[in-house]
Amino acid sequence: MIRVALPTHLRTLAQVQGEVKLNVEGRATQRSVLDALEAKYPMLRGTIRDHVTQKRRPFLRFFACEQDLSHELPDAPLPDEVASGSEPYLVVGAVAGG
Amino acid sequence: MSGVRVLVGTRKGAFVLTSDGKRERWDVSGPHFGGWEIYHVKGSSVDPNRLYASQSSAWFGQMIQRSNDAGKTWEPVGNKFVYDGVPGTHQWYDGTPHPWEFKRVWHLEPSLSDPDTVYAGVEDAALFCSTDGGQTWEELSGLRGHGSGARWQPGAGGMGLHTIVLDPSNPERIFIAISAAGVFRSDDGGKTWRPMNRGLRSEHIPDPNAEVGHCVHRIAMHASRPSVLFMQKHWDVMRSDDAGESWQEVSGNLPTDFGFPIDVHAHEPETIYVVPIKSDAEHYPPDGKLRVYRSRTGGNEWEPLTKGLPQSDCYVNVLRDAMAVDTLDSCGVYFGTTGGQVYASADAGDNWSPIVRDLPAVLSVEVQTLP
Numbered sequence: 001m002i003r004v005a006l007p008t009h010l011r012t013l014a015q016v017q018g019e020v021k022l023n024v025e026g027r028a029t030q031r032s033v034l035d036a037l038e039a040k041y042p043m044l045r046g047t048i049r050d051h052v053t054q055k056r057r058p059f060l061r062f063f064a065c066e067q068d069l070s071h072e073l074p075d076a077p078l079p080d081e082v083a084s085g086s087e088p089y090l091v092v093g094a095v096a097g098g
Numbered sequence: 099m100s101g102v103r104v105l106v107g108t109r110k111g112a113f114v115l116t117s118d119g120k121r122e123r124w125d126v127s128g129p130h131f132g133g134w135e136i137y138h139v140k141g142s143s144v145d146p147n148r149l150y151a152s153q154s155s156a157w158f159g160q161m162i163q164r165s166n167d168a169g170k171t172w173e174p175v176g177n178k179f180v181y182d183g184v185p186g187t188h189q190w191y192d193g194t195p196h197p198w199e200f201k202r203v204w205h206l207e208p209s210l211s212d213p214d215t216v217y218a219g220v221e222d223a224a225l226f227c228s229t230d231g232g233q234t235w236e237e238l239s240g241l242r243g244h245g246s247g248a249r250w251q252p253g254a255g256g257m258g259l260h261t262i263v264l265d266p267s268n269p270e271r272i273f274i275a276i277s278a279a280g281v282f283r284s285d286d287g288g289k290t291w292r293p294m295n296r297g298l299r300s301e302h303i304p305d306p307n308a309e310v311g312h313c314v315h316r317i318a319m320h321a322s323r324p325s326v327l328f329m330q331k332h333w334d335v336m337r338s339d340d341a342g343e344s345w346q347e348v349s350g351n352l353p354t355d356f357g358f359p360i361d362v363h364a365h366e367p368e369t370i371y372v373v374p375i376k377s378d379a380e381h382y383p384p385d386g387k388l389r390v391y392r393s394r395t396g397g398n399e400w401e402p403l404t405k406g407l408p409q410s411d412c413y414v415n416v417l418r419d420a421m422a423v424d425t426l427d428s429c430g431v432y433f434g435t436t437g438g439q440v441y442a443s444a445d446a447g448d449n450w451s452p453i454v455r456d457l458p459a460v461l462s463v464e465v466q467t468l469p
Contacts, residue, residue, distance in 0.1 A: 009133060009158060013174065043174040047158040051178045059157040093157045 002033055002078075003088040010048070010091065014041040019088055028083040030062060031074035048091060063090040102424045103168065103466040104432055105149065106440055107136035110458035112151055114169040117453075121430055121444040124453045130172065131163065138205050138419055138462045141168075145213040146466050150232060152203035152218070160202055162218075162232045175232035179203070179220055182239035188222065189251040198222045198242070205419060205462075207262035211269065217288075219259030223250060223276040225288065238288035241274065246293060246310040253277030253313045253332070254378075260418055261317050265324040273327065273342060278303075278313035281329070283342050294342030298331060315358045316418040320367035328370050328397070330360040330418070335372055337397050348397020353384050359421035363446060364429040368396040371423075371431060371447060373416040382413035390433070392447050406450035407441065414439070419462035426467055434460025 004020045011017065022036045031054075038045045049056060054074070056062065062069040065079045065087050081087035104115040111129025130136075134153045142148040147168045153161040160179065163172040185198035201221040209215035214231040224242045226235040250257060258277060265271035272284045273294070280295040298312045305311070313332035320326065329336040329345065333356050336345040349355035354374045363369035370393050376384045383389065387410065390403040414437035424430035431447050434440045438457040443450045 007157070009155065013158075013161070043161075046160070046177045050159075052180055057157065057159060 001085045002028055002036075002082060003085055004033065004037055005088045005090045007091060007093040009093075010044060013043055013047065016041070021085075028078045029075050030069060030072065030078065030089075033078065033082075033089055034074075059094040061092045061094065063092055064088070100426060101468040102426065102430060103141070103146075103468060104422075104440065104442070104453065105139035105141065105169070105462075105464040105466070106434055106457065106460060107139050107151070107419075107462035108434075108438070108458040108460050109135055112136040112139050112153075112169075113454070113457060115440065115453050119426055121424075121426075121442060126454055127169065129458075130169065131161075134161075135202075136461065137202060138464075139169075140206050140208060140464045141466045142208040142213040142216075143210055144208075146468060148208070148213040148231075150206045150208060150216050152206055154202040160200070162203065162206075164232050176228065176234050179218070179226055179235050180237070181224060181242070182237040183243075185242075186247065188247055188257060189249060191252060193251075195248070198224070200224075201256065202258075204258040204260045205262055207264060210264050210266055217262050217264075217272075219262050219274060221256045221258035222252075223257045223259040223279060225259055225262070225274055227288065238284075240289050241282060241284070241291045244282075244291045246279070249310055250276060250279035251311060261314070263317055263319050263327075265319075266321045267324050271324070271341075273317060273319070275314040275317050275329075277315065278332075279310045280312040280314050281317060281327075281342055294338075295345070296343065297338075297345035297347075298336065299334070299347075300332065302332075316360050318360045318362050318370070320362040323367045326367065326396075328360050328362060330357050330372055332356065332378060335360065335397060348393070350393070350398035350400055352391055352400050353389075353402075357416075358418040359416055359433065361421045361423055361431070363431075364423050364425040365427075366394070366429075366446075369394045369446070370396065371421065372400075373421070373433065375415060381415045386411050386413060388412040388414065388435075390431070390447055390450075403443075403447040403450070405448065406443075412437075417461055419464075420460050422463050422465040424465045424467045430465065432463050432465055434463045436460065 100119040106113040111132040113128035137152045139151040149165040151163040187195035190196035205219040207217040218226040225238045261275035263273040282291045325341040327338045388407045391400040414435035421433040436459040
């Protein structure tokens with residue numbers, strides 16, 4: 001079970017409270033986790049990754065285990081603590097704006 | 099008893115304001131989608147309970163929300179706006195080529211005959227259409243691809259397709275307007291398009307009489323006379339009596355002919371409304387006085403409407419999609435400001451009062467007249 005922490009607006013959009021828990025088939029990577037997230041919550045498609053390029057939206061960052069994963073390859077394995085569910089995978093909005 | 103529902107899009111959410119036909123006491127619902135920019139909310143004229151809202155954020159991109167119960171509940175529908183083919187380039191602010199990039203939906207225009215068909219005007223400028231209630235969107239790419247797209251350039255607020263006017267007498271005819279490209283018309287349901295800017299003159303572009311490149315802020319039509327169009331251009335108020343084939347200036351005695359919205363009285367097709375703004379550099383009313391100007395002669399002769407509006411120290415703006423009229427016997431006129439006020443007049447503009455004073459900056463106002 002992989003835990004994903006979403007920013008407030010995406011929790012509201014997906015109508016979830018607290019962390020999202022996902023079953024991910026195979027190796028846990030950023031791509032497989034986000035694919036599973038979007039499959040379970042289709043309204044999140046396009047809000048984290050671009051519909052066509054599948055690239056991270058520019059004002060979002062990805063963190064886990066106190067590491068910035070935003071610029072890691074999407075198919076690189078996530079830390080074991082994320083894969084085991086002991087640590088969450090964090091989708092974080094840039095702290096900016098009014 | 100008849101009533102009205104005012105749909106307000108703001109920088110931080112949507113609000114639904116409802117009243118009976120007297121339009122004196124109002125119920126305020128919202129914010130819906132709090133914290134998100136709501137560029138536009140509009141209802142279907144076929145099914146007034148069917149509403150569409152454009153919800154966007156720099157962080158999370160574009161969402162389209164749909165309601166089937168007049169805004170009580172909403173559901174997110176399709177948000178995949180992909181340009182048809184290779185998008186190519188338009189001009190950037192400095193004249194260099196810049197690739198087309200989708201940013202947001204500025205305007206949603208439901209079909210006049212089918213509640214599941216809705217048009218979306220987007221930035222960077224293009225027209226999309228959904229025929230399944232907003233679930234999927236396809237570009238009507240004949241507009242962007244008709245030949246002049248490479249010469250379009252963004253206005254200060256971006257290169258948005260902000261106005262979609264459907265001809266109630268001819269389902270094949272659509273008018274759209276883009277800042278800064280101008281007006282375009284299709285006579286075949288959106289497949290092919292022609293620029294409709296003859297007579298426009300814009301001193302701030304290299305060729306003031308160019309076929310495209312004009313910063314048209316808004317166009318409006320009265321349903322009973324679809325060949326007559328009114329336009330608030332960046333500077334100049336214009337009218338066309340031949341469905342956009344040619345335009346004449348009707349700024350007349352306005353204190354300034356810069357502004358954003360323009361609208362037409364519901365029952366008097368020669369009565370039109372604008373909100374003069376001091377200049378493109380200042381974006382607030384002249385002399386700190388918020389005045390709607392009304393012409394009962396289709397332009398040229400204008401009278402200021404001030405009763406109930408602030409006449410000192412007022413420095414708000416009224417954006418292009420932030421004015422609307424209802425169709426009650428005594429036509430109601432509504433507009434919202436960047437200061438968060440929504441003003442209403444139940445007597446065609448003679449007297450005004452605020453429905454709300456302290457919303458986030460208002461981006462759009464639409465009105466539904468209810469049976």
